Amino acid sequence: MAETSNQWENYRTGLLWIVIPFIVGLIVASSIVPQPVIGVIRLEDAISSYTTQSLIKQIQYAAETPEIKAVVLVFESPGGTVVGTEAIYFELTKLREKKPIVTAVNAIAASGAYYLSVNTDFIFAKPTSLVGNIGAIGYLPRAPFLIEDTITTGPYKLFGSERDGYMRQIEMVKEGFFEAVKLGRGDKITGAPKEIFSGKIWVGIVALHLGIVDALGGEAEAVEKAAELAKVANYQVLDLREPAGVETALVTFFFQNDDGMIYPYPNEAGVYLLYIPPLPIK
Amino acid sequence: MKKKWVYIAIAALLLPICVRGLWFYRGFAKRPEIATPDFASFSAPQAPFNVSKTDEEVGQLGGTVLIDASHSNLFYMANIDSLTSAIQARSGKIEMVADSFSLENNLKYASAFVTFSPTLPYSIFEIEALKNFAERGGKIIVFTDATNNTIYTDYFTGVTTVTSDVNAANSLLREFDIMINNDYLYNIENSEGNFRNVFFEDFGKNELTFGLKEVALYGAHSVESPSGLILLRGTESTLSSANDAHSADQGGAALSADGNVAAFGDFTFLSSPYNAYTDNATLISNLADFVLGGSRSKSLANFPFLFEGSTVKVFVAPELTKTTELISALGGLQASLRYMGIEPEFVDEVPSSGNAIVIASFELTEDTEPFANKFDLVPDGDFITTTEFGDVGRYGNGILLFDAGTKGSTLVLLADTPEDTISLIGVVTSGSLYSCLTSEKAAVCSVGYGGDYYSSDTGEETTEEDVSQESTEGEATPEATPTPEG
Numbered sequence: 001m002a003e004t005s006n007q008w009e010n011y012r013t014g015l016l017w018i019v020i021p022f023i024v025g026l027i028v029a030s031s032i033v034p035q036p037v038i039g040v041i042r043l044e045d046a047i048s049s050y051t052t053q054s055l056i057k058q059i060q061y062a063a064e065t066p067e068i069k070a071v072v073l074v075f076e077s078p079g080g081t082v083v084g085t086e087a088i089y090f091e092l093t094k095l096r097e098k099k100p101i102v103t104a105v106n107a108i109a110a111s112g113a114y115y116l117s118v119n120t121d122f123i124f125a126k127p128t129s130l131v132g133n134i135g136a137i138g139y140l141p142r143a144p145f146l147i148e149d150t151i152t153t154g155p156y157k158l159f160g161s162e163r164d165g166y167m168r169q170i171e172m173v174k175e176g177f178f179e180a181v182k183l184g185r186g187d188k189i190t191g192a193p194k195e196i197f198s199g200k201i202w203v204g205i206v207a208l209h210l211g212i213v214d215a216l217g218g219e220a221e222a223v224e225k226a227a228e229l230a231k232v233a234n235y236q237v238l239d240l241r242e243p244a245g246v247e248t249a250l251v252t253f254f255f256q257n258d259d260g261m262i263y264p265y266p267n268e269a270g271v272y273l274l275y276i277p278p279l280p281i282k
Numbered sequence: 283m284k285k286k287w288v289y290i291a292i293a294a295l296l297l298p299i300c301v302r303g304l305w306f307y308r309g310f311a312k313r314p315e316i317a318t319p320d321f322a323s324f325s326a327p328q329a330p331f332n333v334s335k336t337d338e339e340v341g342q343l344g345g346t347v348l349i350d351a352s353h354s355n356l357f358y359m360a361n362i363d364s365l366t367s368a369i370q371a372r373s374g375k376i377e378m379v380a381d382s383f384s385l386e387n388n389l390k391y392a393s394a395f396v397t398f399s400p401t402l403p404y405s406i407f408e409i410e411a412l413k414n415f416a417e418r419g420g421k422i423i424v425f426t427d428a429t430n431n432t433i434y435t436d437y438f439t440g441v442t443t444v445t446s447d448v449n450a451a452n453s454l455l456r457e458f459d460i461m462i463n464n465d466y467l468y469n470i471e472n473s474e475g476n477f478r479n480v481f482f483e484d485f486g487k488n489e490l491t492f493g494l495k496e497v498a499l500y501g502a503h504s505v506e507s508p509s510g511l512i513l514l515r516g517t518e519s520t521l522s523s524a525n526d527a528h529s530a531d532q533g534g535a536a537l538s539a540d541g542n543v544a545a546f547g548d549f550t551f552l553s554s555p556y557n558a559y560t561d562n563a564t565l566i567s568n569l570a571d572f573v574l575g576g577s578r579s580k581s582l583a584n585f586p587f588l589f590e591g592s593t594v595k596v597f598v599a600p601e602l603t604k605t606t607e608l609i610s611a612l613g614g615l616q617a618s619l620r621y622m623g624i625e626p627e628f629v630d631e632v633p634s635s636g637n638a639i640v641i642a643s644f645e646l647t648e649d650t651e652p653f654a655n656k657f658d659l660v661p662d663g664d665f666i667t668t669t670e671f672g673d674v675g676r677y678g679n680g681i682l683l684f685d686a687g688t689k690g691s692t693l694v695l696l697a698d699t700p701e702d703t704i705s706l707i708g709v710v711t712s713g714s715l716y717s718c719l720t721s722e723k724a725a726v727c728s729v730g731y732g733g734d735y736y737s738s739d740t741g742e743e744t745t746e747e748d749v750s751q752e753s754t755e756g757e758a759t760p761e762a763t764p765t766p767e768g
Contacts, residue, residue, distance in 0.1 A: 016291075020294075022295065033302040033306060098313060164329060168326035168329070180318070231310065233307070
């Protein structure tokens with residue numbers, strides 16, 4: 001009887017001091033040590049005001065969500081507005097200070113999209129992805145003229161700037177881009193500066209040889225690299241659009257004619273970090 | 283004993299956490315410091331205004347500069363205002379050539395021919411006229427611009443074609459061993475605000491580059507001339523878009539070997555504000571001097587524009603009676619001269635200097651003999667012996683002699699009879715020597731019926747009666763030599 005009582009005492013002690021803490025440990029472990037998440041942010045359009053807000057929302061969500069240990073940026077973008085690019089660039093900097101970011105270039109990461117890529121820890125591109133086109137493009141304003149029914153309070157109120165001054169301001173945009181590339185890529189760039197900053201666009205293989213990208217690969221490799229940099233395993237991959245509350249909207253960045261044909265030119269004049277593919281011109 | 287259970291409990295509690303931690307994490311990721319551009323430190327490149335002003339007075343060179351507007355030229359007058367102003371400041375006259383048919387005639391009095399971004403090629407007739415013009419010392423400048431391209435989209439196929447202005451320009455320039463390349467020059471190491479705005483600090487020695495230290499061109503084709511001179515040479519870092527390479531044989535502008543034809547790969551530097559940057563204003567001044575300067579040799583090829591200046595003295599030999607017909611002919615001459623902006627002054631003595639027109643007969647006098655001697659003109663019976671044309675029948679022919687002196691030009695009109703003289707004046711008044719045999723300094727014009735019309739083979743004079751008799755007998759009537767006046 002006494003033996004049975006002792007046995008029961010042992011069971012009770014074990015249950016009290018081992019099993020219950022273990023179960024509690026199991027229960028709290030998932031909140032204390034959550035499964036790491038690799039967030040995926042996609043830019044599959046030009047950098048417009050809409051895509052800028054969309055990306056910033058996702059980047060901020062990634063920064064604020066502890067489970068997200070690293071982020072993969074998937075690019076399929078020819079670039080876009082200067083302001084949009086810079087806004088995303090600043091947000092990426094804040095996120096990158098906390099968490100590693102890896103870029104995966106699908107078809108294209110040109111101009112502004114490449115500007116963003118250089119603010120990540122590693123860049124993957126497919127062998128035939130188009131990468132580069134470093135530089136700014138803009139349309140000079142007209143020489144000012146008067147319109148009878150339009151009253152302005154200064155000669156450049158309507159035109160914004162004189163042509164020559166505008167050209168010089170675009171040079172500052174270029175300087176910012178060049179500096180971002182130099183800081184972001186550093187010694188990884190093996191090509192000569194005059195080649196790198198010529199505005200050329202390269203296929204992934206050439207981009208790799210020039211140090212424009214780090215390795216050839218796709219989204220899966222980028223996720224693996226992000227996990228490696230974040231030192232996590234058995235992670236979950238999560239597209240951040242839905243959790244960040246990004247709503248899909250149809251915004252036209254490119255010019256569309258009455259027949260519905262979309263041209264690779266922006267809707268509005270301005271300065272862009274944008275790759276405009278050549279027209280079939282003889 | 284109880285302490286032991288506490289440890290066990292803690293271990294049991296931590297075990298799942300640790301296992302989960304080890305399952306998911308392989309260490310702590312340390313983040314590097316992220317460097318971003320110092321955007322605030324950037325500044326826009328400043329415009330290289332050249333504030334130095336010279337009070338130097340410009341020479342009053344005069345002359346007429348033809349501006350080509352007959353080859354679908356891609357330019358506005360406002361774009362080239364700085365050059366036209368500089369030309370006008372030197373008393374130069376600007377004249378537009380709106381059709382290619384009048385080019386040859388216009389070149390007879392022009393000092394220069396300037397074309398901007400032509401898109402229609404030059405015809406062989408235009409090229410020939412311009413070649414002759416340059417050979418006589420006329421100046422030609424061909425401006426192109428790498429930003430001037432014609433874009434054409436086919437309505438049916440949608441195929442877009444881009445045509446540069448160099449093709450048409452080269453159709454003319456190749457005659458002078460100059461070629462403008464279908465490219466643009468750029469420099470990504472040292473540029474004027476943008477890679478396509480190129481500085482030039484090395485100049486070919488010429489009046490066009492006098493006083494230049496630095497020039498900037500804004501979107502320029504490269505220009506080369508194997509036998510000529512590269513006027514604006516780029517640095518090693520100035521590359522051509524054609525091959526992304528530098529060539530010492532190419533530059534922003536070139537001059538032909540004879541120094542009369544210049545080609546520029548850009549003319550944006552002529553427009554505001556770029557005309558005030560670097561030494562571009564000096565280059566523009568030099569261009570104005572170039573198109574109005576030079577020693578252009580005058581010859582009868584310039585006819586009727588033989589005289590520089592605004593006056594010409596007209597001497598009519600005393601033996602020529604001022605009949606109604608002669609007065610009428612001289613009146614026509616006067617109107618013709620005035621049309622060209624030249625005021626005739628009729629004088630009684632052979633002018634010793636300045637522009638002069640001497641009207642006399644083959645019967646040389648002490649007034650006209652010096653001119654005949656100067657041109658080795660010897661009256662010999664029924665013929666006048668000339669150096670250029672050999673023996674010329676004196677009857678029915680008139681001779682023009684032209685002497686372009688430094689103090690003025692002289693045109694001498696010689697004929698046999700007063701009637702022939704009147705006809706010869708008519709030729710001069712008509713402004714065309716198409717019916718004449720011409721050389722650089724002399725011309726023989728058929729102006730009358732000729733001596734053989736009045737004379738028989740034996741040298742006997744034929745009377746009017748004889749003529750009418752011969753005609754009635756059915757023989758062919760000798761055809762009258764038509765006069766320019768019909």
